[in-house]
Amino acid sequence: MSELPKARIATASLAGCFGCHMAILDIDERLIELMKLVDVDRSPLTDKKKFTERCDIGIIEGGCCNEENVHVLHDFRRNCDILIALGQCAIMGGLPAMRNAIMHSDAPLRECLDEAYITGKYIRNTTHNVPNDPALPLLLDEVYPCSQVVEIDYQIPGCAPTGDVIFDTLFKLLTGKFRGFEREMIRFD
């Protein structure tokens, strides 16, 4: 059988802790098997900041907490045939989304920033301001899961998902054998 042409994949980390990208490395030596099937385009793994070509698969870690995240996510949707939300932050906002429901607050974002930069007990911030440099991306009112911003094709659950479930899903998608997740592999934590 002639070799399949390699697929192109791209990855990005939005509002996440980068743990899901580290979990990609948990694929361990099977990465060699995977790399026989794919070329990596735009990704922190290659340090490419822009798409060089259209990609078959885009993998997103993290949800959207600022306008830059939304731009990146739209860029991925435009440039990738299949878009995968990797991990609980991408799927449902995850830990960053804790700021959406700060108890008894009418303005959770404001309260979160105040606590972090001004009123927090252990804060030493001589400017007494919340950082507002124009270079900083504008924060969104809430942290949004990816599927609330663009259409997502697949979700790989977990915080972080195991190397096994990431490898299994990608390998099956790339070889046309993906029929859903093995139940034992579904974990939300």
Next chain:
Amino acid sequence: MSGTEKETGFTFTIDGVEIKAHAGQTIMEAADAAGVYIPRLCDHEGLRHQGSCRVCTVKAGGRSVAACTQPAAPGQAVENETPHLTKMRRDLVEMLFHEGNHLCPICEASGNCELQAMAYRLDMTEATKFPYLEPCRALDASHPDIALDTNRCISCGRCIRASQDVDGKGVFGYVGRGIHRRVAVNGENLADTDAQVSDHAMSSEVCPVGCIIRKRVGFAVPIGEREFDKGLIGHEIEEKRK
């Protein structure tokens, strides 16, 4: 009902499998005894049936009924694990995730939680179609041994029935209506009530999620050894059939 009537057995079918039952048994009780698992959240062994979560919905004679409250009837053909019912149950469970704040990675109950385990069983992995409501709900850590994180409460009422019927106390009750209906405690906060950590209502089996928290207990069991790391929810019932 007379003793003889209770002993009168009959059979009905669930997904074509013949199930023995006796008068007075619910569909779920007969199914459990026969080793057929019907998913459930608000029903719990030893507690009065409430029939509120509707995760146990089955089709009996073409109608949707709650298996935990519907009496089994002779000759009845019950559908349990059909694609349609599984999808409906998954939607219900998904809605519970969306109605509260379920951040499993930071939850003490993760791995031991019935809601999460039900989501695994029902393959809840698709991109969601419901918005996250992200309500602002109260946390009550006033009691020295127990805390309540109502962000995770699914209003199953199991604590209410356990406290009332087993402990004879009534620490918990419902307040509000519709989506605003919440479980509340019989006092300003939990420390104000006669709740004790040794109450049945506070035992790890009553609250299916991580709402009733026993302090200084969480995260004791390592990942991989927690209840639902070891097997799918309902497997103990299904194993009875083998």
